Amino acid sequence: MSKIGMIFGISIMLSFYGGSSYYVGIKILKFLKLLFPQINVTVYVVIYGFFVLSLIFAFLPLPTTVKGIISGLGSYWMGILIYLLLFFLVADFMVILGKTLNIIPAPIPSTVHFSVSLAALLLTIGFVSYGIYNANQIKHVSYDIQTKETTSSTGMKIILISDLHLGAVGSEKRLENIVNEINNLNPDIVCIAGDIFNDDYTAIQKPDRAINLLKNITATYGVYGSLGNHDAGKTFNQMINFIERSNIKLLNDEFVIIDEKLVLFGRLDPSPIGGYGELKRKVITETIASLDTNMPIVVMDHTPSKIEQYGEEIDLLLAGHTHSGQIFPGNLITNAVFEVDYGHYQKDAASPHVVVTSGVGTWGMPMRVGSNNEIVSINLK
Structure with missing residues (x-):
């Protein structure tokens, strides 16, 4: 701009x-x-x-x-x-x-x-x-996702959260509860699909405590994250250091193969506020096309815009960002702006499943009306 x-x-x-x-x-x-x-x-x-x-x-x-x-x-x-x-x-x-x-x-x-x-x-x-x-309650949502017949069935449980917005009002207070709720679900993988921070790293009052809490997340194959539009700006390097110290594996237009059962991609957000320094969003179409299609391919992409960029080679797209409008009548706006602003969606049998979470935290006003802070369980079949 x-x-x-x-x-x-x-x-x-x-x-x-x-x-x-x-x-x-x-x-x-x-x-x-x-x-x-x-x-x-x-x-x-x-x-x-x-x-x-x-x-x-x-x-x-x-x-x-x-x-x-x-x-x-x-x-x-x-x-x-x-x-x-x-x-x-x-x-x-x-x-x-x-x-x-x-x-x-x-x-x-x-x-x-x-x-x-x-x-x-x-x-x-x-x-x-x-x-x-x-806004101080946490709800649980669960989806059963059938991967394509050409992929091997994994039976894996993915826990999806997004939009922690650490540094925002109430964000650190609810973090311990979030971690406990995640651990009680016994996840195989935890995916944090962006907006870990609320624009400014220095707004976090007790970063060391937050790091220790996030390190306590237990998952069979670990915790993975992608960057959202608020995970950027002047304090970007401090944010990256925080993520690394929290034992969160950050995927910046990169993928990881998990136990030969799953390919997990993490995308850079297309509109970072203040930029990611030298990091720029890449085109990953060729990379995805070259992958072993016998494994389900899951992509974390914080903002669920232009989801048509992902074709039949993708099994599941995980996103957040919208907060499902956070407070009414905001949901009317997000519903009009995004093809899918909340929940589970699949355009047709050949298209990837899309799960958009309303997030586990709040941005701006610490309120939730017509939406919930939520933790999402996804069972791959």
């Missing part, structure tokens, strides 16, 4: 964020004025403005502790703002519709404004509270 394109994109996002924040701020202020007619507007603007700016302050070069607190606050605010905006817009639409149908008299009574605003606020509290609770 060119600098002009990047500046334009950032300008659009800031304009939308500013406009949305202003709209929500005015709606809340009007509601509070109905409750407290003597409210100090200046105090309200300062408090509300701090929440709004917390998302921007999080990108400033602040002391680590201060930055961590503000980043956490901004992450929660992101989810709160989304639902405030959604429900206030719905409330306004309902008022306009009621007025148009002569259900609501004109001028609109203050009791109507109060009631619809209260409903919007209560719905926001409900959705956000559930989202925070659900």
